[in-house]
Structures are given as C-alpha cells and as structure tokens.
Amino acid sequence: MSEGITKTAARNIFFGGTIFFFVIFVALTVHSHLYIVNVSTDSSTLNDSVARGKHVWEKNSCINCHTIFGEGAYFAPEVGKVWIKFGGADDPEMGKEVLKAWMEAMPTGIEGRRQMPAFNLTDQEHEDLAAFFEWISRVDTQGWPPQPEE
Amino acid sequence: MKYQTQKLAYPYFVAAMGLFVAQVLGGLIAGTIYVFPNFLSEILPFNIIRMIHTNALIVWLLMGFFGATYYLLPEEAETEIYSPKLAWIQFWLFLFAAASAVVGYLFGVHEGREFLEQPLWVKIAIVIVALMFMFNISMTLLKGKRTAISIILITGLWGLTLFFLFAFYNPSNLSLDKMYWWYVIHLWVEGVWELILAAILGFLLIKMTGVDREIIEKWLYVIVGLALFSGLLGTGHHYYWIGTPGYWQWLGSIFSALEVFPFLAMVIFAFYIVRKSTRNHPNKAALLWVLGCTVLSFFGAGVWGFMHTLAPINFYTHGTQITSSHGHLAFYGAYVMINLAIISYAMPHLRGMQPYNQNLNMWSFWITSSGMVFMTFTLTAAGVLQTHLERVLGMNYMDVQEQIALFYWMRLGSGIVVVIGVLLFVYATFAKGKEEQAEIR
C-alpha cells in the first residue's frame, strides 16, 4: 500500500491538482456570476428598496428560523415564494397588506404553537421587505421548491 | 513536552472547552423550544439561541485548531513558536471578540447571514486574529523544519483565513450573496478544514503508533488530494436551486459524490496505521477519539452527505431536517472529534499529569457519541417524513411539523445525553488524575 508513488510525487499531484480544480472552479464561478446577473435574476428591478428589504431580513436574523431558497434554519417555513403565497403576484397591494398584517399579528402566543417574535418594523421597512420578497419570488431557481398538487 | 511554547495551546483548549459547553447548552435550549414552543419565546427567541449555538461551535472549533497548531507545530518544526507574546495577544483578542459577539446577540446586535452573523467589527477582529496567527506560525515554520504535516496544516489554515474574506462581500442580489457565502461555508468544511483535520490526524497517529513518518505523510497527501479534487467542484451541490446555472446539477452531483472518498480513505488509513502500530501508547482515550473521529466523520460527512447530495434527491430534501441530521453528525464526527482527540492527547502533557482520567474520558466518548448518533437517527426519520409529507404530498409546513413532533422529543432526549457526555469530558480533562504524577518530559 505504501509503495507505488513517492511522497514527493504525491505532494506534487496534490498541489498541481488543487490548482487545476481551483482554476476551473473560479472560471465557473465567473460564468455563474454573469448568469445570475444577466439571466436568472432580474437585475433591472433590483432597486434600493429591494436592497434595503434584504437588509431588513438580515437585521432581524430571520434566517435563523426560516429558510430562503432552502437555506437557513428549519424551524419555520420557506420564504422564497411567500410573495406568491400571499397573493402578491396577482395583486401587489394585497401582497403587501397580507405580509404586514402577518408580521404585526406576531407573536400569536398560542399555546403549543411555534412563536415568531414581534419585530415592530416601520412602514418603510414593511414596504422594503415586501419589495425584497417580490424580487426573490421571480428568481429562476430551476423549478425549486417542488410544487405537488394537493 | 519538549518545547516550552507548546504550553500556548493550554489557554486555547480551556476556552474551547468553555465555549463547547455554551454551544451544547444552547443546543439544549433550542431542542427544548422545538417541543415546548412557548419556552422563552418572549425573552430569547429561537433565532437568537440558534446563532449562539452555531457561532459558539465555530469559534470553539477555531480555538481548538489554534491550540492544536501551537501544540504540534514546535514538535514538527523542532523549534519554539516564533512569538509567544503575539500568541497571547491573539488569544485575548479572539476571546474578547467571541464573547462580545455572544453578548451582543442576546441584545439583538448582529448581522443576518447564517453563521456569519458577527457584527462587522467582530469580523474584522477575526481577520486580525487570523493574520496574527498566520504570521506567527509561518515565521515558526520558516525558521524550523518543514514536514508534510506542517505544510498541509498551514495550507489549510491559510485557506481558512483567505476564504473567510468572502464574509465581507454581501451583494444585494440574493443569488450572488448565496453563491459567495458558500465560498466560506462549503470551502471551509469540505475543503481547507479537511486539510487541518488530516494534519492533526497524521500527527496523532505518528505520536501514538510509532509508524514510519514516510508512510503516514504519503497517505496524507493522497487524502487531502482526494478532498480538494472532489470538494472544490463539489461546492456545486449548493448551486442547484439558488439561481445558479443548471449545469451545476451535473457537476455538483458528480464531484460531491466523490467527496465520500477522502473520508473513507481516512478510516482505512487510521485503522491500517493503528494495526501496524509498534508502540503501546498509554493514552488509550486519545486513540479512541482518533479512530472514532474517522468512523463518525465517514458516516456523518460521507454517508449522510451522500444521502442527499445528488440533485434529483436534493430537489426534495433540500432545507429539511435531513440537512439538519447531516450537519450535526458531520460537524461532530469530523471537527468536534478531532479537537477532542488532540485535547485528550495534549492535556496530560500540558497539565503535567499521567494520562489522567482515561476511564471517564472514554465514558464521555461513548456517551457523547451515542447521543449524537441517536440524534442523527431521530432527525433523519423526521426529515424523511417531512420530505414525503411536505415535498411529495404537498402538505403545509406547519402541519407536517406537528406530524413529526415525536421525533423532536427523542431528539431532545439525545441532546440531554450529549450534554451529560460533554460535561463528563470537561470534568475528565480538568479533574485531578487518579495517578497524578510529576511532569512527563
């Protein structure tokens, strides 16, 4: 088992191979970066409100309960398409209303049910968060999440 | 212990143990909230607890890596650490930054990307800490002997430092944010951290088995080669559903499936070397952690990782309790256990006692490990049901959670076992040994 290649050869293969795969990885990252900016996401509508909305999401550490595009904590539902669930795709005003009403109803305090904290967002923050959810709901996620017929 | 500066490892290991306890207690509270959802919900919501749980884990593992490096590098390089003073400054700065982060979380001061929630100044402090450390050990290595172990270790540590820099890039395009976020998370645990793991493993095997260094080091290069050749493009298994191109479903599936091999190689390697052992090393506890580490990292990272890594499967399991089950056993098997292995090995030397409470330490091995394995089973069962009910049948998320409540109870039970095991480990590490003895030279 120990024969075959020498230690120096093993080392050279390690460093050479690593550089080889790293270069490919970086090249594909560049390609994916351009693909995201130009194809899968709508850069033209990524305005300040969307950016601020993302910050609202971050400031309140929503990701440590929810998932977004399937990543985060697994304590609360996925939010990638919540805009559509709240009817925002057909009627944006309604989407905003429902989202705001939802946030403001928290915590429900219902015994035995998981609680979402009250975040006391300002009107501007509600507006921005809605813009963020609207924007991400249009990202091309290769068909994820699965949408079984109920 | 041959070199004075190896003692620098001590404060790092002590702090690591403290944060380890904080981490598992945080986990215990989080597990409790799963079954009693109203528990603490007004004062300390789940998201805050979880940040403490995950961040304490990462910080104590890093503390452990720093300590392990200070411990093993002088022996490998056959020279003292370049600047002990810098190592001490680095230690206090890191501890201060970590402690402030945790206290800040309790008061709602944090950023909001998973695992990278540290406020900006803490992130900057982490970079300064890492650069101080890298400078110190690079200088040590430059003046000393360069072995394969120390070269692999330092390559891993440089990678750790460099990839952390992506934590500062947070574009407002969510898909871009996620793509580069994985440069930190995936390229750490399935890339450069594996180098650190392999180096510590190699060091411990050389010390404890007396097997020829040439053989061990050649193996190490093969293992870390397998790790990076598969792990770099294996990042693609996180690029299926976040807005990245479709070809990642092929590349990610193929290369991440290959990520099983370095973990498999580590098991074979460790058992093969131990069988060839020419030495009957008295520290049986450390050897147990070493072998256990290779086995459980193979299952946690290798088998549980493979389970959901192929794109057509991941389509259904992505972001369910399946992910959680894998995350727990992989972190435990690989990075927790290698740290506990080197701590079990080094502490008797650092504290100047004979192999101390070996029995208690070995009990803690079995208790903690069985707790973690059982936790993984319960989360896996929860995840399989969740995947089926929610992703295949289309049931509502919250309704599904009610269906799988039983498993969260069992998870809490296993969490209690883990906490007991961890406390026992800490006790065994710091209590006076039965056969307390003079300094081993």
Ligand code: HEM
């Ligand atoms: C010791 C090494 C490893 C550690 C510590 C680890 C840890 C983790 C963690 C914590 C996550 C969840 C990240 C999140 O919050 O989104 C994750 C996700 C994942 N890991 Fe690993 N992992 C390791 C190795 C592997 C390996 C070797 C494979 C494949 C063979 C793998 C496959 C995956 C996959 C597919 C996901 C995404 C799950 C999803 O879609 O939700 N991991 N890993």
Ligand SMILES: [Fe+2]
């Ligand atoms: Fe990964």
